[in-house]
Amino acid sequence: MSTPSIRTExxxxxxGGHAAVDGVTCAFRxxxxxxxxxxxxxxxxxxxNLVSGQLKPTEGRIFKG
Known part of the structure; x- marks a missing residue:
């Protein structure tokens, strides 16, 4: 299996008080x-928009490459 090119944790x-994206962990190869x-x-x-860099996450990490 190849290394993911995009991964989120x-x-x-x-x-405000609304989580539009909440705790998404995934990988794309x-x-x-x-x-x-x-x-x-x-x-x-x-x-x-988070993964493409248009928005900054409140929490978590995005790995590319």
Whole structure:
């Protein structure tokens, strides 16, 4: 199995008292197809904005490469 190109540990972001993304740990490896699904307001776009560097997490870490 290859080394993850993107990995998150306990990724969390809060806006006021609301956790938009709460404790997400995941890994994405080259050559794998991954789908992120969820209802409106579940935090999918916020998670992507965290991983892409557009937002800074309240807690947790993002590893790239």
């Amino acid at each position: 306990n990724l969390t972001i809060r806006f 080259p050559g794998e197809l991954t789908v992120i699904v969820g209802p409106n307001g579940a935090g999918k776009t916020t998670w992507f």
